[in-house]
Amino acid sequence: MKINKLLFILFAGITFLAGCTKDFVEINTNPNASSVASPQSLLAPVLVSTINNNLDRNFRINNELMQVTVTTSDAREFHRYEIKPSESEYMWRVWYSSLTDIRDIYTNAEATRQTGYQTFQGISLILETWVTSLLTDAFGDVPYSNAIEGRKGNTTPYFDKQQDIYTDLFKKLDSANALLSVKVNLPADISNTEPVYGGDAAKWQKFGNSLFLRLLMRVAHKPESNAIEKIKAIVSNPLLYPIIRDSSESAILYFTNKLPYVTRFYNARDFDFNGDKGYSEFFINNLMELQDPRLSRWATEASLGVYGGMQSGYPKGAVPEPQSRLQLSLKTEPLLGNIMNYAELQFILAEAVLRGYINGDAEAYYKKGVIANMEMWGCQVPENYFTKPAASFSGTERELMNKLFLQKYFSLMFTDFQQWYEYRRTGLPELYIGPGLLNGGKMPVRFNYPLIVQSLNKSNYDKAVAGMGGDSVNEKMWWQP
Template sequence: MNKIKKRFTVALILMVGFVISCKDLEELNINPNGVDPAIADVNFLLPTIQTNTGQTIYSIGFGTFSGVMQHTQHTGWAGGHNNYEWNSLSHSWNGYYSILMNNNEYFNKAVKGDYTFHEGVARIMRSYVFGLITDIWGDAPYKDALKAELGADYFRPAFDPQQEIYRGILADLDTANTLLSKSASEYKNIVSKQDVVYKGDASKWRKFANSLALRYYMRLQAKEPSFAEAGIKKMADNPVQFPLITVAEDDANISFPGTSEGVSNPLNTVYDTDPAGAYMRVKLAKTLVDVLREYDDPRLAVWADKIEIPLVLVQGSGIDRIVEGKREVSQDIVSAFEETNAMKVDFDPEYAGVPVSHSRVQIFNMNNANSAQGTVNPHASHLNSRYKKTTDPFVLMRLISACETNLILAEAAYRGWIPGDPAEYYADGVRESLKAWGVGNDFDNYITRVPYGGLESIIEQKWIASWTTAQEAWFDWRRTGLPDLKTGPSAIRPVLPIRWYYHTNDEVEKNRANVEAAVERLEATPYQGTDQTKNSAWSKMWVLQGTGKPY
């Protein structure tokens, strides 16, 4: 996945023709083969910022956090994805701050040119990326970040407390809502084709700003419930002043152009022809598939292909044969496999997800045809074949959705924070997710199988709908403990992780005093294990401290 991500990034930079690279801590060096940011038109910066953000979301939401939230498992090179084998060299925020550097240039140009549309968008994108950073790591450079050109005082920026970062994000989004509230004719210098999210539509960006604010108010539900309630109530009571994304047609999505290797869906098998390539390594997880099967969820067929060779249990002994495209096996063969491998066989004729955090996941369902790492398993569910293509209408970089907005409102109504029936908001959220995945016509039947049942049903549907954006399910799980996910036998801790480590080379060594101060503000848990300090994936950041969640 890392190799694919690098190819994608390089191609995007070449396509847009803009890059900033640090020569050293005292000087910004402009790429002689790119466009000087000092003279670049503001519109040239926008697609780089948007697409790199989208790429980041796709990478983590369909990568690491998809494993944590048990949407997918890897059947090759699986330690980090399946078992949370993370450490202080596993994840760096350098790429996130690189996006913010470009966005800062975009913001400054917008302010200088009095381009209020661009300033509003810049504030949204700044909020989005800083939000990811603090959600994932905790305290981080914020107020003094991105200021190295001002001198040595900013080479090692202080880490702002997470609470202050969240407050800053919400203030930025409130300003963006105001900036984007004008009529279309009042904005200048918009080049619609350079906006790969909303084609220069300020009204949709305004909805994005407010929906993102709604997300962050609810992020604070367990830590600062009164503040979260007041913020959500303010928005829900004033839909004209604070319009939201409530229909899937307004979802903030970015398509993969698919015209070359670097701008294609990273899992495609057109350019990545390795039999053990990225697509081949990803399988659907049993946790998700079992729930989707229970509800006869129409999204399952959009996300997964049917099993190539189903297993059929037959009477007799010593039977293991292929008959008319099915593999017939007797109970003695099944029992021997299950006892030897501590893994249950799944006889569903259409879809079967692999067990989570299991050391022998590649041989799930008695796979003896291609038992090497990262290869085809004819007895398990593979990703839908659409993920083999370079581009597809449903394979998108998804930033925020109407489903999420409606389900946040459902939770707010459930908590008594806003008026209205939580069941109606819940149904709206489910409907918009089905529409987003092209199965909206199934809503009437589906909703009878998943009736509103309080908070558990709301969070479960958010968890399902966060397919390819599993980081949002992770953030919800941390504050609610829902869904009640269990680790598998190979997980390196008995509970799921709750943050990424500060990176030794990119963060600790370059800014040690400030990192150590931030680490001291973390709260150790009983699951720290072999970690030598509170810089652990099982330490609680501010937003979780004192909440009793997730453990």
């Protein structure tokens, strides 16, 4: 039987009906038997929904901004740095809807107090941190403290400062670490309702602390965050703060392509998937220079034995001919369910060493990251790969960072907006500059607030905009350098 829930998306100032997808019928509890949805009935649906909606906008927006792909549609101008205000509502609605279910997982686990309830709560805190970080990193100041309170009659929540949000997210991750350190796995009869780690509390704990490092690095340049000290504490104390130790512990929902675990593009026509876009020159040229085996895994040949890319940021009306396109096998690629992988963590640790935050061997972390990502994609690392100038761990600090972030860029393929967030933080990797760029040639650093928020929560919207200095795509948020 299908569970329908009345979800209050307060941030948009509207109330709408939403429910668990019909694909998860078998794992939903009977609403006639209980008024509280069990945590296991909520977890898989919210994971699949969030990841797939992230994928949708990764392909549409992130990949265009970050020169993974280039559209042949002259009307879509993300690659020219134009993001229309209407684009922002989709992810705003998706993320707040997800947060409603994620918070219910925590609350309902406490209410049921079944075996493993504290593990459900730890998972909930990690997922809330993950989704909230996506939200605030896209918009800046957003409703948080009194968000999702429509059931209490609050449909006009205030906007929390991003700094305050991050401070609270760090507390949530510490709480999750404590809850999961008890290492109570989910019972065997419901472990299959948790599609990332099968209910393994220790692996969720490692993911939570690895996510902690991702977010700490994002704000480490802000002294008031105290992030550097926390980075040191996590890395130096693996017993208290275990982190992902190999690729088998990566946080990936592996799509089986059997309902309900199918990718966003499972039923897409081939043309709808790759017919109106091609890979960019930046993407193809860098993989070719590296003689990287991931190239053929991701891209088709433009002609026999030849790969080629399109110019990103081409002038309006001068649409180039697509060359290499996305491999159609990616439509059903299990790895599209990536949330955070081991390779990304290795690049985080390499950067932390280079910046002097921790002690260690930056080159070793860098090489582990490269090898791990290639192997994750089923590729063997060429014997002379790290002797190539483009891959060797040598050069000036800027050159080292550019090589590091180019490899991190590849490790973040198809992972929500992480490439864009990291570029905004570091300006790396060094993208090509297209001749038709709009927005004064400046990479957008945020989304506008949705138009419906401006109209239905105007007082709090006005306060948030005044605090941020405006609501354009160029208004820097707290952590933006």
